[in-house]
Amino acid sequence: MPRRPLHVTDAAQDPLRAALRGLRWRLEIPEHFPPTAQAEADSAALAPRIPTPTGDVATAHSLADATDLPLFTLGPPGAPDLDRALFLARRPAGRGFRLHYAVADVASFVTPGGALDAEAHHRVTTLHFPDERVPLHPYALSERAAGLLPDEDRPAVLWQLDLDADGALHTASVRRARVRSRARLDHPAVQRILDDGTAEEPLTLLRETGLLREARERARGGASLYVPEARLTAHDGHYALTYRAPLPVERFAAQLDRLIGVAAADLMLAAGTGILRTLPTAPHGAVARLRHTADALGVDWPHHTSYAALVRGLDPHRASHAAFLQECATVLRGGDYLAFDGRPPPPTAAVHAAVALPYAHATAPLSRLVDRYTSELCLAASAGIAPPPWARSVLTGLPATMALGTRRADDAERECVALAAAALLRDRIGETFDAVVTETAPDTAPAPDPDASAGATVHLRSPAVSGHLTVPPDAPAPRPGDALRVRLTAAEPGTDPVRFTPA
Numbered sequence: 001m002p003r004r005p006l007h008v009t010d011a012a013q014d015p016l017r018a019a020l021r022g023l024r025w026r027l028e029i030p031e032h033f034p035p036t037a038q039a040e041a042d043s044a045a046l047a048p049r050i051p052t053p054t055g056d057v058a059t060a061h062s063l064a065d066a067t068d069l070p071l072f073t074l075g076p077p078g079a080p081d082l083d084r085a086l087f088l089a090r091r092p093a094g095r096g097f098r099l100h101y102a103v104a105d106v107a108s109f110v111t112p113g114g115a116l117d118a119e120a121h122h123r124v125t126t127l128h129f130p131d132e133r134v135p136l137h138p139y140a141l142s143e144r145a146a147g148l149l150p151d152e153d154r155p156a157v158l159w160q161l162d163l164d165a166d167g168a169l170h171t172a173s174v175r176r177a178r179v180r181s182r183a184r185l186d187h188p189a190v191q192r193i194l195d196d197g198t199a200e201e202p203l204t205l206l207r208e209t210g211l212l213r214e215a216r217e218r219a220r221g222g223a224s225l226y227v228p229e230a231r232l233t234a235h236d237g238h239y240a241l242t243y244r245a246p247l248p249v250e251r252f253a254a255q256l257d258r259l260i261g262v263a264a265a266d267l268m269l270a271a272g273t274g275i276l277r278t279l280p281t282a283p284h285g286a287v288a289r290l291r292h293t294a295d296a297l298g299v300d301w302p303h304h305t306s307y308a309a310l311v312r313g314l315d316p317h318r319a320s321h322a323a324f325l326q327e328c329a330t331v332l333r334g335g336d337y338l339a340f341d342g343r344p345p346p347p348t349a350a351v352h353a354a355v356a357l358p359y360a361h362a363t364a365p366l367s368r369l370v371d372r373y374t375s376e377l378c379l380a381a382s383a384g385i386a387p388p389p390w391a392r393s394v395l396t397g398l399p400a401t402m403a404l405g406t407r408r409a410d411d412a413e414r415e416c417v418a419l420a421a422a423a424l425l426r427d428r429i430g431e432t433f434d435a436v437v438t439e440t441a442p443d444t445a446p447a448p449d450p451d452a453s454a455g456a457t458v459h460l461r462s463p464a465v466s467g468h469l470t471v472p473p474d475a476p477a478p479r480p481g482d483a484l485r486v487r488l489t490a491a492e493p494g495t496d497p498v499r500f501t502p503a
Contacts, residue, residue, distance in 0.1 A: 003329035005227060006416055008130040008423075010234030016423040019494030020131050023415050027408070029127060033138050036115035041138040044109040044116070045145035048155055050176065051107055051376070053385050060108070060155050066177035069100050072202070073148055074253055077186040080133070081126070081366040082147040085156075085181045086256065088205035096164040097209050101260055102148060102156040102179045106137070106365040106372045109146050112390035124405020126367035130232070130416055135367070142366045150184045157375040161263055167212025172263035174375075174382045191247045210252025213259060222356035223308035224258070226251055227329050228322040232420055239423045241463050243322035257363045258355060264378050265358035269350070271381035275339045275370060275398055277361050281353045282307065282331040289439050290331055292481050293466075296436035296459035299324045307331070323464030335406070337370060337399035341392065370402050421465035421498045425491035432503040433460045437469070437482040458486055458500060467491075467498030475502060 010017050024031075033041070049057035071085035087100045110117050120136055127134040135142050148154050158177040162170040193199040194207055217224060228243040261277070268274020282290075287307060294301040297320045301310055311328055314321040332354065338345055352359040362378065365371035376391040386392075394401075435458040456478040459466040469486060471478060478484070486500035 003227065003332060004326050004413055004417060005128070005229040006130045006232070006413075006420055007229055008232045008234075008420070010232070010239075014234050014237070015426065016232065016234070016239065016419060016493050017131055019419045019423075020129055020416070022494050023412070023419065024129065024134070027412060027415070029134050029412070030123070033119060034115060037119040038138055038140075040111065040114055040116040041109070041140045044111075045140045048105075048108040048145070049111070050105070050155055051388060053380075053383065053388075060153070060178060063155055063176055063178040066100075066102075066156075066158055067153060067180040069102075069179060070182045070202070071100065071102055071148070071179055072183040072185050073150070073181050074185045074187065074190060074206075074249075077188065079186075080139075080143045080147075081135075081364075082149060082181075082184070083364045083366045083371075084257070085148045085179065086206075088202045088209060090201075090205070091162060094165065096162065096170065097167075097205060099159070099161040099163065099209070099256060099259070101159040101161065101256065101363075102154075102177075102181075103159070103260075103363055103371075103375060104146050104148055104366050105155040105157050105176060105375070106141070106146055107376055108155045109141050110137075110372070120369055120372075121401055124369050124401060125409050127409055127412055129412065130420065136369065137366060146366060148179070148181045150181045153178055153180050157379065159260055159263065161259065163209060163212075167209055167216055169259065169263060169266075172267065172382075174267070174378050176379065187247050187249050187253075191249045194249060206249070206252050206256070210249075210255045213255035214251065217255070217356065218312070220356045221308065223311055223354055224251075224254065225311055225325070225328055225332065225354065226254070226316065227325050228316045230322075230326060230420070232423060238427055239420075241420075241424055243316070243319060243326075245316035245322060258359070261359045261362050262355065262357050264360040264362040264374055265350070267378045267381040268360065268374075269344045269358060271377070272344050273341045273381070273387055273392065273395070274344075274377050275337055275360065275373060275395060276345075276350050277335065277352060277359050277370075278338050278350065279332065279335045279352045279354055283334075286331045286333065288480065290327060292436055292438040293327045293459050294324055295481065295483070296438065296461055297324050297327075297464060298461060320461075320464070326464075327459075337402045339395040339399050341395050369405065370398060373398060418497055419493040421463075421467060422491045422493040422496065424463050424465055425467075425488055425498055426493065429488055429491065432485050432487050433462075433500075435460050435469075435484060435486045435500070437478045437480050437484070438466065439480055440478055456480075458484075460486075465498065467500055469500045469502070471502060 085102045126136045156179040226246040350358040362374045380387040440456040456469045458469045485503035487503040490496040490499040
């Protein structure tokens with residue numbers, strides 16, 4: 001999912017939808033899969049080929065049978081990619097919890113070095129646009145044969161994690177198995193039965209373990225960010241902005257996803273071969289900019305309060321807090337992938353600032369390339385054997401591949417946010433607004449104005465959008481943190497980005 005989730009509801013001919021189509025064309029986002037890749041996917045969907053430790057392949061029927069586990073999938077209503085399924089139970093004698101967690105076994109459907117593999121390395125991630133998604137894998141796999149659909153036997157990478165009574169990870173193992181999901185559950189429905197007390201034990205344990213994992217995260221200084229979804233709705237050519245706050249059950253499920261990532265990192269570090277997701281602490285400049293954004297939105301951020309403490313105390317049901325949480329996602333920059341083979345990296349290099357532990361991407365192989373390799377490396381580490389050559393051979397170049405795909409996704413997200421801002425303001429040219437300068441730089445202007453001596457980015461309180469401020473040569477240069485009135489001079493999605501002048 002994008003860091004700043006955005007959804008638009010309008011007609012195909014409306015300005016924002018047309019601008020989004022133009023953006024995909026400009027970014028050269030593919031509309032279809034190459035015929036050879038599509039043919040490979042169609043063939044694999046009919047007969048997956050399971051990798052074995054010897055380097056041979058086997059059929060799905062040869063897998064260990066774990067179809068007795070009452071797994072279920074959990075996600076947004078209508079989620080197309082069912083990457084993961086889970087089941088929770090109590091361990092005997094009150095010793096904690098056992099988590100069974102199945103992840104789609106994409107390696108059973110993608111032949112290393114084939115056309116489909118090459119296309120996945122080109123796409124790297126599923127791209128989420130406000131009006132549609134561009135998948136990493138063809139629908140024949142991502143929404144059908146490889147997805148953990150209910151009442152269908154599927155090859156899977158099956159994790160078993162034992163947790164202590166306080167939610168601490170005790171042991172972890174992973175193997176290939178044949179699984180069968182029992183139900184396709186969605187967040188709102190599960191939240192309702194958790195709230196009214198009718199949920200069965202696996203779902204009440206989801207809440208219990210999720211809360212325990214959140215408490216442990218707070219104790220070690222981590223700061224998970226649960227970003228509300230921004231929604232733009234068109235009415236008679238005008239757009240309105242609202243937010244959907246994440247449900248508690250979404251936080252609990254995210255904590256278990258994150259736990260698998262922690263267990264995967266531990267396994268690979270112990271084995272000496274793997275790939276981690278790293279994230280540095282937010283630089284001072286990014287935090288300073290975020291403080292100015294808080295001022296613009298009227299969010300109180302006492303100087304003695306840390307970023308982690310602040311985001312935990314925000315109320316995503318308040319529009320100003322929801323808008324600020326969307327902006328908080330912009331400080332999560334600088335993420336990278338760290339590959340190693342033969343010797344684990346030093347602890348200082350393996351840090352993920354938000355998780356506050358070594359961490360790996362491991363639970364979304366249908367929509368993120370690296371997860372397929374994480375699964376294979378963890379399977380080998382858990383079995384105490386060497387990883388297969390096809391997985392090991394790409395490790396050196398995989399961080400650069402993922403970085404390229406991540407930049408593409410970041411560029412698309414940034415452009416989508418700018419288009420949404422233009423759509424919100426397109427019928428308000430000439431109006432004035434309260435704003436705060438969040439940053440100044442000579443290159444912030446989308447189209448530099450030779451008659452302007454200084455430029456800046458300003459953020460409005462309402463609507464909660466940002467844009468470029470052009471300052472006349474004879475006017476004082478703006479400074480970050482300045483509060484001022486600004487006049488909107490341009491805003492048309494796909495044509496003119498949002499621009500202001502001092503009012």
